Amino acid sequence: MAKFRIAVHITPRKGLLDPQGNAVRDALRTLGFKAVKDVHVGRYIIVETDAYDAIEAEETVTDMCRKLLANPVTEDFEIESAVTA
């Protein structure tokens, strides 16, 4: 067993209204960033887990995303490659 660290990005499902992203976008425009087109606000989660190898660690975290970390109705998730912690 080794210890791995995996970063998870969770974002609002594309196409769903993202009022938080819109509010940040509008604030950026007000600040003078006129070229900003779109902003989405999500969550960044770091999981440390024991696993035999990186593949097992990534599979485990993917399972975590499906079961708890992301809501399948409203959110998308991506996981980064596992690194030894």
Place this chain on the structure above:
Amino acid sequence: MKFGIVTFPASNCDYDAYHAVTEILGEEAVYLWHKDHDLQGSDVIILPGGFSYGDYLRVGAIARFSPIMQEVTAHAKAGGPVLGICNGFQIACEAGLLPGALMRNSHLQFVSADVRIRVENADTLFTNRYDRGEVLKIPVAHGDGRFVAPDEVLDRIEGEGQVIFRYADADGNISADANPNGSERNIAGIINDAGNVLGMMPHPERACSLLLGSNDGVRLLESILSRVAA
């Protein structure tokens, strides 16, 4: 009839629900602690409003894994009545007892106000004491009440009569202005396929006395009473 009211960490409408059941309805109620595995023989389960687990991760996401939820889910699967109010609605969605999810209000503000909801289906366990099309005055108090689901799910639950309440104006017109949170199709409350799990953002338990502005919520509790043998 015995009502079991689940207390999660940071539930804050459990006492309101208890009051409504015992003082207004005149039935027995017990608090069910989230760490327990015993429904204490409850006939009806209420998942009350609040901010369970501090709304961490997502509203309702952690409460779903409370020990008591295993028994609540088994009760629901066996056809037992479950009423999820506000945070309870969010928990029921996260637990897969109801379709869809509740997201941040479209205007990003917490809304605490009396709203009007129109009864869309009066032939359910929870609404048989109302008339279809009747407009009720019931308060809401939430920051994450915008009901969302894929279009095909929305079409299906509408087609099956599972949309029970919609935000409306005082005359019963469904409009964007009457929608306090940007909910899809003005949906305020839905029921599951089997008809025994109702989730709603408005608080019927807080609308049980004219002294407090409305008693339109009483008949929801009476509806359950009339259908479930004591």
